[in-house]
Amino acid sequence: MMTGTDDGSREQWLARDFEQHRPRLRAVAYRVLGSSADADDAVQEAWLRLSRSDTDEIANLGGWLTTVVGRISLDLLRSRSSRREDGWDDGLAELTGHGGRGAPGVTTQPPPDPASEAELADSIGLALLVVLDTLAPAERLAFVLHDLFGMPFEQVADIVDRSPAATRQLASRARRRVRAADADSVGxxxxxxxxxxxxxxxxxxxxxxxxxxxxxxxxxxxxxxxxxxxxxxxxxxxxxxxxxxxxxxxxxxxxxxxxxxxxxxxxxxxxxxxxxxxxxxxxxxxxxxxxxxxxxxxxxxxxxxxxx
Missing domain, CATH: 3.10.450.50 (Nuclear Transport Factor 2; Chain: A,)
Incomplete structure (x- = not known):
């Protein structure tokens, strides 16, 4: 992608190119993860991976970054269940309270503010976010990348580690669930x-x-x-x-x-x-x-x- 530049020039050019792709990457991550904070984390991690990579081997930067963000987002989705589980000692009493009282050249994103969160939510629609949350991680990623962003199934398959045919089935199953959702239930x-x-x-x-x-x-x-x-x-x-x-x-x-x-x-x-x-x-x-x-x-x- 870039040759014959010193480290400083390379970093500046890389940062500039990355920032051009940031809005799309953040949109992909938000639609997959449903959280602007997690989306920012995924995009920042993508920058870190890019900065450590041999960019001469990257023919299509946008496609490469979208693939990386997709993989990071899938890992985050899969890790949520294990992070949120709690031991028996926390238990029912804790649930009901007992009445107790209670990167160089790239700008790090600030904590999300309510206006930013609302803007992202409006861009996809809160109703669709509710439905997407009902999908398994691989289904959600396949549906978002293919149906919302037009990524070919062959590329999505590489991210979810499935065959293109199996990935097509994932997206199809997700699409049916989205379409079958009762309008009242997501209104x-x-x-x-x-x-x-x-x-x-x-x-x-x-x-x-x-x-x-x-x-x-x-x-x-x-x-x-x-x-x-x-x-x-x-x-x-x-x-x-x-x-x-x-x-x-x-x-x-x-x-x-x-x-x-x-x-x-x-x-x-x-x-x-x-x-x-x-x-x-x-x-x-x-x-x-x-x-x-x-x-x-x-x-x-x-x-x-x-x-x-």
Missing amino acids: PARTREREVVTAFLAAARGGDFAGLLELLDPDVVLTADAAAVAMGAPEVLRGPDAVAARFNGGARSARLAAFDGGVGAVWTLRGEPKVAFRFTVEDDRVTGIEMVSDRARLDAMEIWYLTS
């Missing part, structure tokens, strides 16, 4: 439901009692099945004060998830769901939370873990 109501549950979990983890109260309906009810009661959960709690006190300072082990036609949270142990929290949201407030620990019910659920 404004579902998007807002996800926002409310995400805000609730954030307030619980941060010990924000006032924030929890704002998100709870005056008539909110928390219920638990017999298996959850046996693990120490209350059978019934009524009213925002009691429910907020139960979650305040907890939920650090809960993972945002979609199941049973709604958005909620799930606590897992070594990848196996142990407690599902089914949220009912009406008029931007939580009106009900059901704790499900019965093994048969959990096994019957199709759970998709979302990006919180």
Whole structure:
């Protein structure tokens, strides 16, 4: 790509070329990962790999960088499950809080601000992000790279380590799931439901009692099945004060998830769901939370873990 330049000139030219590709790379990473912070990390890692590579061997810089960002994003997707699992000692009591209180030549990206996050979300649509979160990592990457960015299946196959035919099937399966998603389930109501549950979990983890109260309906009810009661959960709690006190300072082990036609949270142990929290949201407030620990019910659920 470049020959006959000293190290300083090479770095400057490389940085300039990289910056021309940065917007597209960030868009690819964001659509795959659903997080602007993770997207920035993936793009920065791509720069580090480029700066250490023999650029004379790179015939198509844009294609090479997109492939690298795709591989980095796939690794990040696959690592999320293991990072978010928590041990039994954190357990149900922690989930519900016990009422406790709670590179040279390339500019490093600053922490994402809300406006930037909103702009990226608008560029793909929050509804599609919700659906993409239900896909397996390889499906999601194949769909994004081929259907949204037009990358040939042969190149995508190299990234996901599958044959082109198998990669085509991945994208096709993802496409069917996207198309089959009920319009109501990914429309404004579902998007807002996800926002409310995400805000609730954030307030619980941060010990924000006032924030929890704002998100709870005056008539909110928390219920638990017999298996959850046996693990120490209350059978019934009524009213925002009691429910907020139960979650305040907890939920650090809960993972945002979609199941049973709604958005909620799930606590897992070594990848196996142990407690599902089914949220009912009406008029931007939580009106009900059901704790499900019965093994048969959990096994019957199709759970998709979302990006919180």
